[in-house]
Amino acid sequence: MEALVIRTAGDHVHVQAEDGTIWPANLRGRFRLEENTFTAPIAVGDKVRIRIEENVALITEILPRRNWLLRIDPDNPYKKQILGCNVDQAFLLVTVEAPFTPLRYVDGFLVLCEMYDIPVGLIFTKADLPLKRNSQKKRAFLLELYRSIGYRVFSTSVITQEGISAVKELMIGKRSFITGLSGVGKSSLINALIPGLNLATQPLVKLTHRGRHTTTFCALYTLPEGGEIIDSPGFGEFCPADVSPAELSHYFPEMRSKIGLCKFNDCLHIDEPGCAVRKAVEENEIASSRYHTYLALLSEIRSLPSYTL
Ligand SMILES: Nc1nc2c(ncn2[C@@H]2O[C@H](COP(=O)(O)OP(=O)(O)OP(=O)(O)O)[C@@H](O)[C@H]2O)c(=O)[nH]1
Ligand SMILES: [Mg+2]
Ligand SMILES: [Zn+2]
Numbered sequence: 273m274e275a276l277v278i279r280t281a282g283d284h285v286h287v288q289a290e291d292g293t294i295w296p297a298n299l300r301g302r303f304r305l306e307e308n309t310f311t312a313p314i315a316v317g318d319k320v321r322i323r324i325e326e327n328v329a330l331i332t333e334i335l336p337r338r339n340w341l342l343r344i345d346p347d348n349p350y351k352k353q354i355l356g357c358n359v360d361q362a363f364l365l366v367t368v369e370a371p372f373t374p375l376r377y378v379d380g381f382l383v384l385c386e387m388y389d390i391p392v393g394l395i396f397t398k399a400d401l402p403l404k405r406n407s408q409k410k411r412a413f414l415l416e417l418y419r420s421i422g423y424r425v426f427s428t429s430v431i432t433q434e435g436i437s438a439v440k441e442l443m444i445g446k447r448s449f450i451t452g453l454s455g456v457g458k459s460s461l462i463n464a465l466i467p468g469l470n471l472a473t474q475p476l477v478k479l480t481h482r483g484r485h486t487t488t489f490c491a492l493y494t495l496p497e498g499g500e501i502i503d504s505p506g507f508g509e510f511c512p513a514d515v516s517p518a519e520l521s522h523y524f525p526e527m528r529s530k531i532g533l534c535k536f537n538d539c540l541h542i543d544e545p546g547c548a549v550r551k552a553v554e555e556n557e558i559a560s561s562r563y564h565t566y567l568a569l570l571s572e573i574r575s576l577p578s579y580t581l
Pocket of ligand 1: 452455458486
């Protein structure tokens with residue numbers, strides 16, 4: 273029988289069989305071998321074959337994946353972590369304050385989506401909250417920056433309902449992966465999109481304006497209008513796996529058209545003479561924040577144990 277993985281929390285996995293029944297599930301021993309490479313061999317969105325034994329689904333096969341979102345496990349750079357798989361699109365939730373979302377975090381996730389060809393949008397949440405003047409400007413600037421690069425951007429509030437129906441429209445009939453720092457409002461947004469769901473949410477820690485890691489698992493929920501949304505815990509940094517330094521700039525859409533214009537065709541856009549990417553940064557055609565993320569990711573992937581070039 274085929275089933276869909278709908279919830280994963282460490283080793284605890286739940287699957288939904290074709291007849292709608294939800295089962296706790298165990299993996300057959302041979303998948304444990306994959307744990308040398310992956311933090312966990314399975315993720316929400318996986319299609320699997322199961323056999324029911326004593327009210328537990330035994331997963332006998334993981335069916336081929338259409339796509340996945342993969343990062344380096346922040347706790348173990350020798351391993352990769354599958355964040356989600358078989359998704360139609362992803363949305364990263366962003367807040368300028370409360371909590372503060374670093375741009376390195378935003379750009380890191382966008383790179384993952386570019387790598388695996390997953391359409392991605394940015395949702396700037398909590399539009400109702402009054403911001404300091406600088407943060408207000410920054411929010412507007414970032415909305416425009418990412419829109420100009422070609423990403424879909426939204427401004428939402430679960431309090432005033434701003435932007436909620438626009439986001440919902442895009443999610444109907446699709447499987448969407450949602451992520452963002454703890455406290456950014458992922459579960460709150462899903463609650464607004466699926467009335468009656470009542471996922472747990474919690475206020476930020478007062479002093480630090482950080483989230484409390486309320487959601488500790490990945491889980492898939494169904495929209496009444498059709499479509500599925502995957503809620504996730506507040507993941508930390510997104511460091512791409514399986515990318516070579518020469519490839520990295522191709523995952524920054526605004527850099528792609530410049531790459532061929534560099535003097536050296538193996539230019540890494542660091543300090544080489546005649547670099548068209550750096551020229552575009554100097555002329556404000558490419559945002560310096562994006563270029564800084566590029567450099568940071570470049571040095572990060574070169575320091576990975578898997579880096580051999
Ligand atoms: N004012 C305002 N507060 C919001 C909005 N969305 C979420 N919040 C608040 O932000 C806090 C965190 O929201 P959650 O939905 O728990 O955040 P999360 O991203 O799921 O966090 P984790 O599960 O820890 O990863 C809660 O106090 C929410 O009420 C919004 O649009 N406006
Ligand atoms: Mg949550
Ligand atoms: Zn260059």
